[in-house]
Amino acid sequence: FVVLGFMDPATLSVAASLVSQSYINQGADALTRRHKLVKALLSTRRMPINGWDDATIEMFLQDCSLMDSNNFIDNVGVGEREARVFSPLVSRRHYRLAHGIGRSGDVAAEQPKAAGSSLLVKVCNFLAADALRLAGMEHVGAVTVLPLATGMTVTMALLALKTTRPPSARYVLWSRIDQKTCAKAVLAAGCELVVVPLVLQGDQLSTNLAQMEAEIDARGADNIVCVLSTTSCFAPRAADDVVALAKLCRARAVGHVVNHAYGVQSRRCCKEVTAASRRGRVDAVIQSTDKNFLVPVGGAVLCASNDDPSLVDRVNKLYPGRACMAPLLDLLITLLSMGASGWEKLLTERERIYDYMAKKLAAVANAHGERLLATPGNSISMGITLQTVETAAQNDLEAFQSPTPSQSNQDDEKVKTELSHSPSQSTANDAKSKDSSPVFAAPAKAVTFIGSMLFSRSVSGVRTVPRGVTTSVAGVDFHGFGSSHDAYPTPYLTAAAALGTTEDDVDKFCIRLGECLSDTHKKLAKNAKCWPSDL
Numbered sequence: 001f002v003v004l005g006f007m008d009p010a011t012l013s014v015a016a017s018l019v020s021q022s023y024i025n026q027g028a029d030a031l032t033r034r035h036k037l038v039k040a041l042l043s044t045r046r047m048p049i050n051g052w053d054d055a056t057i058e059m060f061l062q063d064c065s066l067m068d069s070n071n072f073i074d075n076v077g078v079g080e081r082e083a084r085v086f087s088p089l090v091s092r093r094h095y096r097l098a099h100g101i102g103r104s105g106d107v108a109a110e111q112p113k114a115a116g117s118s119l120l121v122k123v124c125n126f127l128a129a130d131a132l133r134l135a136g137m138e139h140v141g142a143v144t145v146l147p148l149a150t151g152m153t154v155t156m157a158l159l160a161l162k163t164t165r166p167p168s169a170r171y172v173l174w175s176r177i178d179q180k181t182c183a184k185a186v187l188a189a190g191c192e193l194v195v196v197p198l199v200l201q202g203d204q205l206s207t208n209l210a211q212m213e214a215e216i217d218a219r220g221a222d223n224i225v226c227v228l229s230t231t232s233c234f235a236p237r238a239a240d241d242v243v244a245l246a247k248l249c250r251a252r253a254v255g256h257v258v259n260h261a262y263g264v265q266s267r268r269c270c271k272e273v274t275a276a277s278r279r280g281r282v283d284a285v286i287q288s289t290d291k292n293f294l295v296p297v298g299g300a301v302l303c304a305s306n307d308d309p310s311l312v313d314r315v316n317k318l319y320p321g322r323a324c325m326a327p328l329l330d331l332l333i334t335l336l337s338m339g340a341s342g343w344e345k346l347l348t349e350r351e352r353i354y355d356y357m358a359k360k361l362a363a364v365a366n367a368h369g370e371r372l373l374a375t376p377g378n379s380i381s382m383g384i385t386l387q388t389v390e391t392a393a394q395n396d397l398e399a400f401q402s403p404t405p406s407q408s409n410q411d412d413e414k415v416k417t418e419l420s421h422s423p424s425q426s427t428a429n430d431a432k433s434k435d436s437s438p439v440f441a442a443p444a445k446a447v448t449f450i451g452s453m454l455f456s457r458s459v460s461g462v463r464t465v466p467r468g469v470t471t472s473v474a475g476v477d478f479h480g481f482g483s484s485h486d487a488y489p490t491p492y493l494t495a496a497a498a499l500g501t502t503e504d505d506v507d508k509f510c511i512r513l514g515e516c517l518s519d520t521h522k523k524l525a526k527n528a529k530c531w532p533s534d535l
Contacts, residue, residue, distance in 0.1 A: 007031055034059060041336075045126035047134070051339030058095075061333075065096045067116030083113075097329065100322040101147070107319035108144055117325060121145075124332040128301050131293070131335055134343055136270030137285070139277040142309030144302050144316055145331060147324040150261045150288045151181035153300035157284045158189035158225060160314035161255045166222040173215050173254075174228045175207055175240050178484045180473050182228070182259060187474040191225055195476060198237065198484055203373040205484050207241040209248070216252050226255030226283065231263035231273060232291075234463060234494050237484045238377025239263070242272050246280025256281045262291035264301075265350055265499040266379045277305035284311045289327060294346075294500055295334050299327030346499055351379075353506065354497035358382055360510045361495065368517040373492060383494040386447050386464065389517070390491045392524040393446035397438045439527050444468060446520065447491040453516040459509055463494045 007015070007028070016024045034056045041048060041060075069075050070083035077084070083098035085091040091098070099114035101107060101121045108125075110118040129143040146153050162169060172191045174182065176198055186193045196212050198205040207229075216224060227249055229240040242258055249256035258276070263269035264287045276282050282305055289299035304312045338346070362372040365384040373383040440446040444466035451464035467488065471481035479486040495509065 041123065045123070046130040047127050047335055047338070047340040047343065049340050051342045052336045054337070057333055057336050060336075061095045061097075061120070061329075064116030064120050067114075067119070068097065068099055069113040070098055071096050094326065094329070097325055099325075101325050101328065102316075102319065102322050104321050106317050107146070107323050108313075108316040120332060121325070121328055124328045124335075127332060127335040129303070130340070131343055132264060132270075132287075132301070132303060134340055135264050135347060136267045137264070137274055137303070139274045139305050139307075140303050141306040142304050142312035144312050145289070145328050146300050146302055146315075146319070147298060147327040148300055149290075149297060150259070150286060150300050151185045152188075153286050153302055154182065154185040154228070154257065154259060155188045156315050156318060157257050157286060157302060157311065158186065158191060158228075160311055160318050161257065161283055162189065162191070162225050163314065163318075164311075165225050165255060168223050169225045171219055171224045172226055172228050173212060173224060175212065175230060175245075176478075176484050177230045177233050177237060178478060178482050179233070182230070183474045183476060186228065193474065193476060194219070195478075197486070200485060200488070203236050204375045204377055205237040205488075206377060207238075207245065209241060209244050212245065213248060213252075216248070216254060221252045221254050224254050226257050228257050228259060230259045230261075231269040232259075232261050232266065232380055233378065233484070234496075235375045235378045235381040235383040236373050236488070236492070238375060239269055239272065239379070242276040242282075243279055246276035246282050248280070250281035254281075255283050257283055258285045260285045260287045262288055262380065262498065264292040265347060267347060267351070268379045277307065283308070284315075289331050292499065293331055293334055295327070295330040298324075299331060350497060350499050350501070353501050353503065354379065354382075356503060357495065357497045357501070357506045360506055361513075364510045364514050364517075367514065368521070370517075380498060381494050381496045383492045386450060386491040386493055389446050389450065389520055390443045390466070392521060393438075393440045393443040396524050396527050397440070397443065400438050439523050444491075446524075450493060450516055450520060453519065454509075454512060457512045457516070459512050461496060461498075462509075462513075464491075465494070466491045 012024055012028050037048065037052060037056055038060055065071055068083065070077065085094075085096075085098050097117050097120070099111055099117050101111075101117060103109040103111060108121070124145055125143050128145050129140055132140050132143065146156070148156065158172065170192050171194050172186045172189075173194045173196055174186065176195050183193055194215055196208055196215055199208045212227065227245055229242050229245050231239045231242060233239065246256055248254075258273060260269065260273060263273070273282070273285055285303050287301045287303075289295050289301060290297045302312055302315055304310070335343070358372065361382060361384055365371050369388040370385045373385065375382065440449065447466035448464050451462055454462050463482070465482040465488075467480065467483075467490070469481045470477060470479050472478070480488055483492075497506075
C-alpha cells in the first residue's frame with residue numbers, strides 16, 4: 001500500500017496521449033519523488049532526515065483524507081455522527097478530516113469509517129517517539145499523543161496509575177513547584193496532594209530527597225499513588241533529581257510520574273529522564289506539544305519506558321469517547337516540516353541562546369545593582385534579583401509613613417516643640433503630605449510593576465516574583481507563592497531561553513528591561529526628594 005494520489009501510472013499513460021510523452025515522464029518523475037518520501041515515511045516510521053515541503057505534506061494529508069468515509073464519492077451516511085461539517089472553511093481548515101481519533105473504548109483504536117485518519121494518528125505517534133529519541137530520551141517505549149494539554153494529561157496518567165495501586169492509595173507526593181496546573185491536576189484525579197518542600201542551596205531550590213523518603217515512610221507505600229516529579233520549571237527551582245527519585249520509587253514500590261512539560265527541548269533533562277527510566281522506576285513521562293514542538297496549545301505526548309509501557313495503553317483505554325484530531329494533525333505537519341535535521345538544529349540553537357541570554361541578562365543586572373541567580377540545575381529558565389528595586393520602594397514607603405502610636409510621649413513632645421519653633425518647617429511638612437505620596441503602596445508592588453512595564457512594552461513571558469505572597473491553590477496554602485519556597489531570600493525576575501527564542505528577542509528584551517529598571521529607580525529617586533509622584 002502506497003499513497004499515490006490521482007496520477008497513478010495508468011492515468012499518466014493516458015495523459016501521454018494529450019501531452020508529449022517526454023514532458024509527462026518529467027512530471028511523473030517529480031511525482032515519484034514525492035511518492036517515495038511517503039513510502040519511506042510509512043516504512044521507517046521515523047522523521048524524514050530533511051523536512052518536507054508544504055506541497056508534499058498537503059498531498060499526503062489530502063490522500064489520507066480521501067480514505068475517510070465522509071469523503072467517499074458515493075457515501076451515504078445515516079448515523080448520528082457522520083463527520084458532517086457545515087462550514088466549508090472549517091472543513092478546509094481540517095483537510096476534511098472530521099471523524100476525530102479513536103473509538104469509545106480506546107482513543108488509540110482504529111476507526112472503520114476513517115482509515116486515513118487512523119493512519120495519520122499512527123504516523124504521528126511514531127514521529128513523536130522519534131522526536132523524543134532524537135532529543136535524548138533513548139529509553140522510550142510506548143508513545144501516545146493526546147488532544148489534551150499537559151495538566152489534563154497528568155490527570156489521565158494519575159487516574160490510570162491509580163487503578164494499578166492498592167485500594168488504599170490516595171496520596172500523590174509532589175516535589176513543590178509553584179504552578180497551579182500541577183496541583184489542580186492531582187485534585188482532579190481524586191488524589192490528595194502532599195507538598196514536599198525543596199532545599200535551598202545558595203540561590204537554587206533542589207529536590208528534598210530525605211523529606212520525600214520520610215513522607216513515604218510516614219504514609220506507607222500502599223497508600224501512595226505516586227511521586228510526581230518535574231524536570232522543566234522556572235528558576236530558581238532546579239529540575240528534580242529524577243534519577244534519585246526513580247531509584248527511591250523502585251525501592252519502595254511506589255509509582256513515579258515525571259512532568260516533563262517543556263523539558264524535551266533540554267538535552268540535559270532528556271538524558272536525566274532516560275537515566276531515571278533505566279536505573280529506577282518511571283511509570284509515565286508527560287510533555288507538552290506546544291512548548292516543545294512549536295504548535296498551537298492543545299496537545300501532550302505521553303510516553304513510558306521500554307521496561308513497562310503498560311500505562312500508556314491504560315490511559316488510551318481510559319479516555320472516554322473519541323477525541324479531536326487537530327492537535328495531532330498540527331504535530332504531524334510540524335514534524336514532517338522540520339525533519340530530523342531541522343529538529344536537531346532547533347535543539348542545538350536553543351542551547352546556544354541559553355548561554356547568550358545568560359550573558360546578556362547578567363550584564364543588565366549588574367548595571368542596575370542586581371545579579372544573575374546561580375541556578376546551574378535549570379537549563380532553560382534563569383533569573384535576576386530585584387533586591388534594589390524592593391529596597392528602594394521600602395525606603396520610599398517608610399519616608400512617607402506617619403508616626404506610629406508606639407513612639408514615646410517624650411518623642412512626641414519633642415517633635416511638637418520643634419515644629420512650634422519652626423513655622424517654615426511645619427509648612428514644608430504640610431506641603432510634603434499634600435503633594436507627595438509613596439510611589440508604590442508596598443515594596444511587592446514595585447517588583448510586580450517591573451513585569452507590568454515590560455508587558456506594556458510588548459515583552460511577554462517574564463515572571464516577576466515578590467516576597468511574602470500567600471496563595472491558595474486547590475485548598476492548599478502556598479507561602480512565598482511563585483518562588484516554590486516559603487521564604488525565598490530575594491525578589492526576582494525570570495525569563496526562559498525556550499525553543500524558538502532568537503538573539504534579536506534577547507537583545508530587545510534586555511534593552512527594554514534596562515529601561516524599565518532605570519525608569520523605576522528614577523521615579524523612586526525623584527520621590528525621595530519629596531517631589532510629587534507621577535504614578
